[in-house]
Amino acid sequence: MILDDFFTAAAAFDDEALARVLHPEARISEMPNLINREGTERDLTSAREALTRGRGLLARQRYDVHEVLEAGDRIAARATWRGTLAATGQELTAHIATFTQVRDGRIIRHATYDCYEAF
Numbered sequence: 001m002i003l004d005d006f007f008t009a010a011a012a013f014d015d016e017a018l019a020r021v022l023h024p025e026a027r028i029s030e031m032p033n034l035i036n037r038e039g040t041e042r043d044l045t046s047a048r049e050a051l052t053r054g055r056g057l058l059a060r061q062r063y064d065v066h067e068v069l070e071a072g073d074r075i076a077a078r079a080t081w082r083g084t085l086a087a088t089g090q091e092l093t094a095h096i097a098t099f100t101q102v103r104d105g106r107i108i109r110h111a112t113y114d115c116y117e118a119f
Contacts, residue, residue, distance in 0.1 A: 003075050003100055006107055007063040013055040015048040022047065023106040033094070034116040059086040075100040081114070093117045 002021055009017035022028075028047045032039040042050060054061070061083035069076045081094045094114040101109040 001068070001075075002102055002105070002107060003068065003077055003098070004065070006100075006110070007065065007079070010051065011060075011062050013051055013058075013061075015051045018048060018051055019044065021107055023103055023108040026107055027109050029109075029111040031111065031113045033114040035092075035114075057086060059084045059089070073102045075102065090119065092119055 005017070005021045009015075009021060022044050024044060026044050026047065028040075028042040030036055030040045030042075040050075061081065063079050063081050065077055065079045067078040075098075077098045077100070079096050079098065081096055083092050084090070085092065094116045096115070097113045099109075099111045100107055
């Protein structure tokens, strides 16, 4: 499934794999949260740049998908993200909900709502 490919690319900090799953006109929205208080809207280029920056901040990250609902070109998922800070080794955890739209076999729209545990 395309969403699994997206999470696999992100977890591996693989910007080339990310580019393969994202539509050229993709929009990625990170809603405001504890770490990113303003939220962020990214296109394909800025999503790849953000992934590269993340590689410098995190020693590793992973996504555990708990539930997926598909309806036509739309996918909703509930997952847990865990990332380990490179500088301190501290693990961060966020419970996330994602809403994804697919066009031409690639992700055209992806919105994530991240609820971070206290750290």
